[in-house]
Amino acid sequence: MASIVLALSALALGLELLLRLLPVSTATMVADHLGAGIPTVPPHHRWTKATGWDLRNAQTLQANAQGFAARHDFVTHPQAVALIGDSFVEASMLPAPDRLDAQLESRLAGRPVYAMGSPGSSLLDYGHRLRWAVSRFGVREAVIFMEHLDVAQSRCDSGNVTSVCWSAWDDRMVPVAAAEPGALKRVLRHSALAQYVLGQLRLDGATLWANVLHQARPAQGHEVGQRKAVPPPLLSTLPLSDLERTATDRIAGLFFEQLDGLPVRVVLVVDASRIDLNRGDTGSGPARDHFIALARARGLTVVDMAPVFAEHRRRSPLALEVGPYDSHLNALGLSLVAQEAARALGSR
Numbered sequence: 001m002a003s004i005v006l007a008l009s010a011l012a013l014g015l016e017l018l019l020r021l022l023p024v025s026t027a028t029m030v031a032d033h034l035g036a037g038i039p040t041v042p043p044h045h046r047w048t049k050a051t052g053w054d055l056r057n058a059q060t061l062q063a064n065a066q067g068f069a070a071r072h073d074f075v076t077h078p079q080a081v082a083l084i085g086d087s088f089v090e091a092s093m094l095p096a097p098d099r100l101d102a103q104l105e106s107r108l109a110g111r112p113v114y115a116m117g118s119p120g121s122s123l124l125d126y127g128h129r130l131r132w133a134v135s136r137f138g139v140r141e142a143v144i145f146m147e148h149l150d151v152a153q154s155r156c157d158s159g160n161v162t163s164v165c166w167s168a169w170d171d172r173m174v175p176v177a178a179a180e181p182g183a184l185k186r187v188l189r190h191s192a193l194a195q196y197v198l199g200q201l202r203l204d205g206a207t208l209w210a211n212v213l214h215q216a217r218p219a220q221g222h223e224v225g226q227r228k229a230v231p232p233p234l235l236s237t238l239p240l241s242d243l244e245r246t247a248t249d250r251i252a253g254l255f256f257e258q259l260d261g262l263p264v265r266v267v268l269v270v271d272a273s274r275i276d277l278n279r280g281d282t283g284s285g286p287a288r289d290h291f292i293a294l295a296r297a298r299g300l301t302v303v304d305m306a307p308v309f310a311e312h313r314r315r316s317p318l319a320l321e322v323g324p325y326d327s328h329l330n331a332l333g334l335s336l337v338a339q340e341a342a343r344a345l346g347s348r
Helices: 002-020 100-105 123-137 183-188 192-200 205-216 242-259 286-297 305-315 331-346
Strands: 046-051 056-062 081-085 113-117 141-146 164-167 172-175 265-270 301-304 321-323 326-329
Touching (some): 002 192, 081 123, 100 113, 100 331, 123 242, 141 331, 164 242, 183 192, 242 286, 265 286, 265 305, 265 331, 301 305, 305 331
Parallel strands (some): 081 141, 141 265, 265 301
Antiparallel strands (some): 046 056, 164 172
């Protein structure tokens, strides 16, 4: 028994040393380092991000003084543009010159773009972050890059909120409190082997056990070897229910309240359902269209990327996504976003 434990320990140590030589994702140490209810990495922190078991798209990111993966430290600047969003703004899988902040800044004649991307966040988080940017750095213009699901994901039970969210239970906006990491997690975040198993392979004990139980059940007749993935319904075919309309109205209203009184011009850039576009559909749907109409009626400048991406698809075979394994926009896709955002900022 002792020899088995010794052998396994030697194997684990060998794998740990080997993986430390490879670009395995490292710990981000995300917490509320700003004391503003905004999760960031520690100021000036360096970390590595990679995708999958084969470490695709490995990049080393450098945090600025505020803990964002950004080209600039944020300072008060009369012409600065705040760029707010989630992982599409952070774009950790792309080289820094290909990310949205760099591409937008290159189109704004030297105006600095402050990238405030926070993965896993949604619409009400963006409003919270914008209020902080205005009060702290006096920004007067902002671009908010939205995923098409950001409104629905602003619910507290969505798992995609970081600062504030809407509680449908009692119809109010509540702060999000991030759980402090336990002692084991604080130790494992420094292990390349643990990061590889949990981050790159994404092994999860509960899922693993469920698969074991599923595989243990005998297959049923004609189903053997004939299972096919059923594509999700097109967004445009999903009706806007009364419940969804009410939720969209409420979340949009809370977002507009966050903007009330702010001396800032906001450009909302709304991503399309590019999965649907690639299936020949419009890339939009009733819920998305309803929110865009609400925002425009409120006086916000809204850039709808669905027709832009559709026109690109008509003219070019080049994909806009990082890959079939990652639906984030690649450098080409972000260049289209930067082009439209810069055009909207230039029109007054």
